[in-house]
Amino acid sequence: MVNVKSVITGIKFSEQALGIFASEIEKYGRIETGGVLIGRIQDGVAIIEKATNGGPNATHKEFFFQADPNYVDMIIDMEFANSDGKNVYLGEWHTHPQTHPQPSPKDLRSLDEIADTSEEFAILLILGAIDFNIKRLPNQYYSIIKYKEEEDFFHLILT
Numbered sequence: 001m002v003n004v005k006s007v008i009t010g011i012k013f014s015e016q017a018l019g020i021f022a023s024e025i026e027k028y029g030r031i032e033t034g035g036v037l038i039g040r041i042q043d044g045v046a047i048i049e050k051a052t053n054g055g056p057n058a059t060h061k062e063f064f065f066q067a068d069p070n071y072v073d074m075i076i077d078m079e080f081a082n083s084d085g086k087n088v089y090l091g092e093w094h095t096h097p098q099t100h101p102q103p104s105p106k107d108l109r110s111l112d113e114i115a116d117t118s119e120e121f122a123i124l125l126i127l128g129a130i131d132f133n134i135k136r137l138p139n140q141y142y143s144i145i146k147y148k149e150e151e152d153f154f155h156l157i158l159t
């Protein structure tokens, strides 16, 4: 049996993903926003090729965000087709009205549920929307992975 603890240790974002984070935070400020993370696993690193926004029917509140499921499902299918099946749904991202974001108990429960219904794992990325600056991303992100078959959450290091 493989020790899954060592399988995925890092996370990396494409220019497109970083651009979405910056533009969404600029648009929503302290109101939460987010979307899904699409990409692939390579050499133990989650490569986020594409981040989406929440879509036209997303719910944005000060302490709550929910993406538009029809919209994100459509983008996930499209990215899968356009990449010949290489880029898949890896998880979710959303912002918090914090500088150094921390997941809420609800975030952890939600990630747990998503991992349970996934094939292997799910990733959660939280970005601190206060004074957000892409250059300070290492201090303003919090990313964890939850494997379906493991109890614990594991941090993903920005690579």
Ligand SMILES: [Zn+2]
Residues within 6 Å of the ligand: 094, 095, 096, 103, 104, 107, 126
């Ligand atoms: Zn949250």
